[in-house]
Amino acid sequence: LYTNSIVALDARTGRLAWYRQLVPHDTHDWDVTQAGPLYEATIGGKTRQLMATAGKDGMLRVLDRDSHEVLFATEVTTRENVDAPITLKGTHACPGVLGGVEWNGPSYSPATKLLYTPAVDWCSTFTLDDEIRNVPGKNYMGGGVKLDPPPAGWKGWLTAVDAITGTVRWKYKSPRPMIGAVTSTAGGVVMTGELTGDFLVLDAATGREAYRFNTGGPIGGGVATYSLGGTQYVAVVSGSPSPFWVDQNPGAPTIFVFALRP
Numbered sequence: 458l459y460t461n462s463i464v465a466l467d468a469r470t471g472r473l474a475w476y477r478q479l480v481p482h483d484t485h486d487w488d489v490t491q492a493g494p495l496y497e498a499t500i501g502g503k504t505r506q507l508m509a510t511a512g513k514d515g516m517l518r519v520l521d522r523d524s525h526e527v528l529f530a531t532e533v534t535t536r537e538n539v540d541a542p543i544t545l546k547g548t549h550a551c552p553g554v555l556g557g558v559e560w561n562g563p564s565y566s567p568a569t570k571l572l573y574t575p576a577v578d579w580c581s582t583f584t585l586d587d588e589i590r591n592v593p594g595k596n597y598m599g600g601g602v603k604l605d606p607p608p609a610g611w612k613g614w615l616t617a618v619d620a621i622t623g624t625v626r627w628k629y630k631s632p633r634p635m636i637g638a639v640t641s642t643a644g645g646v647v648m649t650g651e652l653t654g655d656f657l658v659l660d661a662a663t664g665r666e667a668y669r670f671n672t673g674g675p676i677g678g679g680v681a682t683y684s685l686g687g688t689q690y691v692a693v694v695s696g697s698p699s700p701f702w703v704d705q706n707p708g709a710p711t712i713f714v715f716a717l718r719p
Contacts, residue, residue, distance in 0.1 A: 459476055459478070460478070460480075460483065461478060461479055461480035461481070461483050461487065461488060461489045461512070462476045462477060462478040462479065462489065463476060463477045463479065463489065463492055463508070463510055463520065464476045465522075475525055477520060477525050477527070479510065479512065479516075479518060479527075480512065480514050484542075484543050484583070484599075485513075485514070485543075485550060485552075485553075485554065485581075485583060486513065486554050486598065486602075487512060487513040487514035487552070487557065488512055488513050489510060489511075489512035489513075490511065490512045490513060490557075490558055490559060490560075490562065491509075491510055491511045491512065491558060491561075491562030491563065492508065492510055493508060493509065493510070493562060493563075494508075494509055494562075494563060494564065494565040494572075495507070495508050495522070496508075496509075496565050496567070496620065498570070498620060498621050500528075500621060505521055505523070506521065506522040506523055507519055507520065507521060507522060507528070507620075508520050508522050509562075509563045509565065509572050509620070510562075511533065511557075511558035511562050511563055511574055511576075512557060512558055513552060513555075513556060513557035513558065513559065514536075514539070514552065514557055515532055515533055515534040515535070515536050515551070515552045515556060515557040515558070515576060516530050516531065516532060516533070516536075516557075517530070517531045517532075517533045517558070517563060517572065517574050517616070517618055517623075518530045518531075519572075519620065519623065528623070529622065529623030530623070531616075531618050531623045531624075531625065533557075533558065533574045533576045533614060533616040533618070534551075534552055534556060534557055534558075534576040534577065534578045534614055534616075535551045535552070535556075535578050535580070536551055536552065537549075537550060537551040537580070538550040538551070539551075543583045543584070543585045543600060544584075544585055545584065545585050545587065546584070547582045547583065547584040547603075548582065548583050548584075549580060549581070549582045549583075550580065550581065550582075550583060551578070551579075551580035551581075552577065552578070552579065552580065552581075553579050553580045553581025553602070553604055553605065554581045554583070554602045554604065555577060555579055555581070555604065555634075555701055556576075556577045556578065556579045556580065556581070557576060557577060558574060558575065558576050558577070559577055559634075559636050560636040560637075560638075560677060560698075561575055561636060561637060561638040561639065561679070562574070563639070564638075564639040564640055564641045564647070565620060565641070566641035566642075566647075566661055568643060568645065568661070569617075569641075569645075569661050569662050570619065570620050570621060571617045571618060571619060571620055571626055571641075571661065571662075572617070572618045572619075572620045573615060573616070573617050573618075573639045573641055573647050573649075573661075574615070574616050574618065574639070575613065575614070575615050575635035575636065575637065575638075575639050575649060576613060576614045576615075576616065576634075576635060577611070577613055577634035577635065577636065578611060578612045578613055578614060578634065579604065579605060579607075579610065579611040579612075579634055580605045580610065581602050581603060581604050581605065582602070582603045582605075583600060583601075583602050584600050584601040584602070584603070585599070585600045586599060586600045586601070607633075607704045608632070608633070608704055611633060611634055612630060612631060612632055612633065612634070613630070613631035613632075613633055613634040613635030613636075613651070613652070614628055614629065614630060614631065614635060615628070615629040615631070615635055615639065615647070615649060615659070615664075616628050616629075617647075617661075617664060626664075627663060627664035628664070629657075629659060629664050631651050631652075631653070632651075632653060633651060633652035633653055633675075633702075633704075634652060634702060635649065635651065635652075636652070636677045636698065636702060637649050637650035637651065637652075637676040637677050637678060637679075637680065638650075638678065638679040638680050639680070640679075640680040640681070640682060640691075641661055642661075642682060645660065645661050645662065646658050646659065646660065646661055646667060647659045647660075647661045648680045648682070648691060648693075649676075649680060650672075650676025650677070650678075650680065650693055650694075650695070651675075651676060652675040652676065652677070652698075652702055652703075653671070653675070654671045654672050654673055654674050654675055654676065654695065654706075654708065655669050655670065655671050655672070655676070656668075656669070656670045656671075656672055656676065656680075656693045656695075656713065656715075657669055670713075670715075672693065672695035672696075672708070672711065672713050673695065673696075673706075673708050673709070673711075674695045674696030674697065674706065674707065674708015674709060674710075674711065675695070675696065675697075675698055675702060675703055675706075675707070675708055676693065676694065676695050676698070677694075677698025677699065677702060678693075678694030678695070678698065679692075679693075679694055680692070680693050680694075688716055688717065688718075689716070689717040690714055690715065690716055690717070691714070691715045691717070692712055692713070692714045692715075693712070693713045693714075693715070694710075694711075694712055695708055695710075695711045695712075695713060696708035696709045696710040696711050697709070697710050
């Protein structure tokens with residue numbers, strides 16, 4: 458019943474408060490992977506409590522947390538043949554089984570009023586089985602899937618979307634899927650990482666590149682920023698995120714810490 462849904466629970470009792478299914482009748486393994494961030498915005502003179510959500514179908518949606526209305530849905534990666542039925546011969550569709558918004562979700566900046574969403578651009582050919590049956594202990598998908606071969610068949614995006622209207626303000630294209638976390642700061646920058654191994658800092662308003670540093674291994678983890686003794690630091694996780702995403706050097710699991718000097 459609650460597959461691919463936003464589910465809100467009472468924090469004290471655990472009882473269901475409300476839910477909203479976003480990807481009904483899922484035939485592509487398009488999970489809803491993120492519930493957040495939460496923010497408020499003034500729309501039509503009224504302050505509304507909002508929530509961003511994204512998933513493997515490649516859509517960024519914003520919901521009103523009181524009315525549960527979907528205010529907008531914006532594409533953040535390639536979407537093709539999304540409504541085409543899966544056939545015995547195979548149907549090529551985007552996002553693929555490992556496409557869309559996977560490991561890490563959007564970041565919201567109150568300064569720019571933008572949502573920044575990393576995404577995988579990787580299509581697949583989905584094939585329906587002659588006989589659909591569940592075999593205990595076996596992967597059960599009702600069919601087969603063939604990923605487009607990397608590296609030619611994949612890339613990634615970081616998309617900046619107006620958090621009120623859903624309009625795309627800018628896009629950054631990466632040569633590999635983007636699965637690392639995105640952190641936006643009051644200093645007007647967006648920080649993220651790429652599977653190329655690059656730690657990347659972009660201007661939050663324009664998407665212009667401000668800084669790049671290669672860590673020697675693909676980045677699929679978090680980007681944390683903190684202050685200590687009057688100095689701001691940024692910590693980045695690098696190396697060996699998953700066999701799904703590593704086509705060359707897996708790197709070594711490492712935490713890099715940068716210091717921002719005055």
